[in-house]
Amino acid sequence: MESIRNTLLFLSIxxxxxxxxxxxxxxxxxxxxxxxxxxILPKI
Structure with a gap:
């Protein structure tokens, strides 16, 4: 289960x-x- 989460995180990065x-x-x-x-402009 942990390896699946790590793989998904890696792919998203x-x-x-x-x-x-x-x-x-x-x-x-x-x-x-x-x-x-x-x-950015609307925030100024």
């Missing part, structure tokens, strides 16, 4: 890393910047 690295390539980077700005 890898998934986040892949998405994070994916934002640094080409057009998704600019999209990510705009989304980041749009989410």
């Amino acid at each position: 890898i998934n986040k890393l892949v998405k994070f690295l994916g934002t640094f390539k080409g057009i998704p980077t600019t999209v990510a910047k705009y989304v980041y700005i749009l989410t």
Whole structure:
């Protein structure tokens, strides 16, 4: 049971890393910047 939880946690971390690295390539980077700005501005 413990190993299943560890595996799921590991997979979720890898998934986040892949998405994070994916934002640094080409057009998704600019999209990510705009989304980041749009989410930050309302808080200021």
